[in-house]
Amino acid sequence: MKQLITFLAAAIICSTATAQTDSTKKQKSDTIRIGGIIIVKNGKNKNNKEVDITMGRKNSERKKNANVSTNWWIVDLGFANYTDNTNYANTGTYLVNRPGSPALNENDFKLRAGKSVNVNIWFFMQRLKLGTPHVNLKYGVGLELNNYRYKSSVSYKEGGAVPYTAGTQTNAPFIFRDSVAFSKNKLAADYLTVPLMLNFNSNPGSKKRGISFSAGVSAGYLYGQRNKQKSDGRGKDKNRGDYDLNRFKLSYVAELGLGSVRFYGSYSPKSFYEHDLDMKPYTFGLRFSNW
Template sequence: MMKKILVAVALFLAVGNVKSQQKTTDNTSTTGKRDLKKSAIDLSNRANDHFMVQLGYENWSGANIVYGPKGFSRYFNVYFMLDKPSKSNPHISLGYGIGLSTNNYFFNDVFIDIKSNNTTMPFSDTKNSSDNKFKKFKLATDYLEIPLELRYADNVEEPNKGFKASLGLKLGLLLKAYTKGKNQINENGASLYGSGYIVKEQDKHYFNTTKAAVTGRVGIGFISLDGSYQLTSLLKSSAGPTINPWSIGITLSGL
């Protein structure tokens, strides 16, 4: 996870440094805007969030959730986007593309058996038990996603230097779902097999293989505040409680 973040941020900063050294040669005002009535503008090659990195906090809402995530559950997304400006209003554009998302939900004193043969996915309270009790335990999902955004940019020619906002929808295909328990302990908190002991299980038969979520972003320049709410449940209707993940975090964008 941390390696993915460092690589993506390093790439973003390198691209931003190259862009910052380029000089604008067209006839613009001090705000970077051109009088739209006096001259035609070619926006086909403008930089407008063609590459986005998102990271932040994630949690669950929904019905009949007894054992929800605790602590700093988080997400990390990377998207490559195309941007199609509106012919009637250059402030408006349509963004669409493809990307990958990872979601990590952390739990305290809970074990989730995703490989169970039960009809519903078992959530077990391990607070007073030594069975499947771990010092650190998480549920993770990976998706291939197609994001769609209706975008507004105040600075038409250089959106990465002004106010911008977007509303959108993202569709996802589940690639992997797994749990990871680290350092199994007894009911008194003593390690059973050492701090390096890890149990990892992978199975997605309880999970919806597709998802749809509404999204929004607002920011200035290459930094935006982003949020999302998943319209479809994380689990199949017969597999457990209705779980609608939601998130809030930061988007770094460029190119």
């Protein structure tokens, strides 16, 4: 440490002496690197002020060499839908088409595609550099909010004395065709979700954004489900309960960045219902993110 201080003092004295003996020459910036320390001598400016010496790494260099970068509060706006592979001829064991209730079919579960929306709010996402700036591990935590708007008048109920099997009754959740025409009828399913993706970036560290692509999986936990309806006869009605949705959802996720525009999508290979209905959800839309 004493040697370093002596060296710095000598450097200052020499640079000052040089500036005093020859003031007509144009001063140039010199850089001295000692281990992890960078010393930058800026020289005299046009106002003939004292010599500035800067020690340490520049902010741009720290950012360039950072292995982890964080993006806060990302928002997705898109659409939610599902592929219906239900065999309605073999249902009736639990959720739909119980004995004594009107039979449901695929027409009862058709959606208003333009009004079935998906909104995701990511608290943060991080990129971890994997050896090269072009390849990163991307992960985060957020809320996944899905709203499925039905064309029909299906209703969800948790419990109730309805026929289940001969001579027995159950209080399990069920879906039935209601007698009321709804102007608004939707099922909402909300998840706490953690995505994990491999990210490829064509132009890292540049102000001009190139092409980026991310693909991986996400794991979601269902923390809220409700059937929200609106009609002339009943007004507004919001029913919360257990509607036989799976508590956990595993999805394939992807993201495509073209310059400053970003698209996202997800697809779950498993039905988001536990019984009877075979409906695999998917989403797609725009992502508002810095990277």
